[in-house]
Amino acid sequence: VEASKTANFTPGVYGDVTIRQKGTLSLQKEGVYTFKSLHFETGSLLNIASNGIVEIYTEEFNFSGNQKGGTPSKLLVGVTGQTNVFVNTDFYGSIWAPNAEITLGQYNNKTYTGTYFSKNLIIHQDSKIKYIPFSKTGDCK
Numbered sequence: 001v002e003a004s005k006t007a008n009f010t011p012g013v014y015g016d017v018t019i020r021q022k023g024t025l026s027l028q029k030e031g032v033y034t035f036k037s038l039h040f041e042t043g044s045l046l047n048i049a050s051n052g053i054v055e056i057y058t059e060e061f062n063f064s065g066n067q068k069g070g071t072p073s074k075l076l077v078g079v080t081g082q083t084n085v086f087v088n089t090d091f092y093g094s095i096w097a098p099n100a101e102i103t104l105g106q107y108n109n110k111t112y113t114g115t116y117f118s119k120n121l122i123i124h125q126d127s128k129i130k131y132i133p134f135s136k137t138g139d140c141k
Contacts, residue, residue, distance in 0.1 A: 003021050005023050006024040008026045009027055016035070017035050019039070021043040021044060023041075027046075028049050030051075031052075036058065048067070050070070056075075056077045061077055062088075063091055065089060073135050074135075075093030075134070079096065086106065090110050091112050093134070095115075097117070097118040112128065113129075
């Protein structure tokens with residue numbers, strides 16, 4: 001997704017996707033989205049237009065963008081590969097990466113709301129974790 005452009009996706013299977021600075025990836029409906037790889041550059045946007053359950057599965061995931069919409073208990077990113085996952089900006093959802101390392105908070109004072117499961121988890125100083133589990137019903141309390 002090029003800079004200043006928006007790509008609207010519906011549930012389905014996609015290849016390698018990179019969202020450039022000021023680009024927007026908009027997930028239009030609840031459901032399952034499968035990507036070969038998914039990378040958000042600094043200043044990009046993940047827009048979740050649905051209030052329903054959104055599951056993203058990908059071999060590689062990096063997030064340095066911004067996020068709009070969705071509910072943390074209703075967003076799951078499942079990383080199936082072994083490449084390290086970097087989440088450098090605030091993120092609202094769960095990340096499951098059983099074969100990879102997740103690094104949270106390389107930039108100071110970020111908040112991660114959700115659940116993070118990985119082979120190895122690195123949380124940098126001044127990062128905040130607010131635990132909210134993913135639920136197929138989305139009604140975690």
